[in-house]
Amino acid sequence: MLEFLETVGVPHILCVYGLGVDTEILSACANSFKIYNSIDAPALRVPAEVSGLFDLVLTGADWQTAEVQARHPGMACAVMPIGPEFADPLTFRPLGLAKDYDIVYVAAAQPYKRHDILFDALERLPPSLRTLCVFGYGEMADDLRRRAADSGLDVDFVGPPGVPFEEVNRLMNRARIGVVCGVDDGAPAILTEYMLAGLPVLANARLSCGRQFILPETGRLAEAADFAGAITAMLDDLPAFSPRQAVLDRWAWPHTITRLRGLIAKTR
Structure with missing residues (x-):
């Protein structure tokens, strides 16, 4: 990942889902706007030293938002789960098929x-x-x-x-x-x-x-x-x-x- 960032440059927006990120990657993206979304039931699936580096955390329920802000008071959060709130009406649509x-x-x-x-x-x-x-x-x-x-x-x-x-x-x-x-x-x-x-x-x-x-x-x-x-x-x-x-x-x-x-x- 670090090699990729060196080659193509850091993104304007970095989205992290669940696991698979550490402070080294987030530090390399210091100038990116960093978004975290758990996608699973635990609100934060990364250690506090990692989650504290995000600019915005997207959650799936109010209780998750409360958990995030208990760990990081004042952190920007929104109940806006990546999966269901970004659904595509062209990919998923009625086809008029028989219901068998x-x-x-x-x-x-x-x-x-x-x-x-x-x-x-x-x-x-x-x-x-x-x-x-x-x-x-x-x-x-x-x-x-x-x-x-x-x-x-x-x-x-x-x-x-x-x-x-x-x-x-x-x-x-x-x-x-x-x-x-x-x-x-x-x-x-x-x-x-x-x-x-x-x-x-x-x-x-x-x-x-x-x-x-x-x-x-x-x-x-x-x-x-x-x-x-x-x-x-x-x-x-x-x-x-x-x-x-x-x-x-x-x-x-x-x-x-x-x-x-x-x-x-x-x-x-």
Whole structure:
């Protein structure tokens, strides 16, 4: 990284997501405007001597902002998670495809995504319900395939490895609703990506970051034990939702860039 900076010069804006940065890199970018976004549930995933060098921290929830400012009083913060607030309405969009799945679940095949909540719900729902799981990466894919087979669930799987964004959008378009099951998770980008594809979202009511994207017109929040009932209720009431328009009005990236530009100017 240092060699790269020496070769091409330091950026006007440096964005750091999660891990993978140290004081040497940030010092080399002393004249850059430095932005940190966790992308995961811990507000700051770097030591204090690193996080103290940022000009602006983007968080996914008010509690994260409080944690950042407890560590660095006066630090500029904004609840503006990189994933869902910078969603692209051209990449994720309705395609008018036939809806041959009831549910789509796009997530890493890793334990923190809490696939068990969805599969527990599916085992309580009618076997006629069709589900599609799309995994980019992760070590649980084979276990989940076995569970679906052992339980007689009508679940199809794609990946790992992952597929291009265009294919993710096409696969989402084949379903009626999207689900987010995680608890100890940052604000997942998939929240508004589902919505831009025209799908209302059922999310875990205990999701650490990102519950603000679930509005009456975009989806529902439910406790893990209530997921089965919430899935049924949403599938029975699909005309009540208008998720894409809600995102276009509030969170698509042109709105967020305007806010970010103002924050950078104010902080500087």
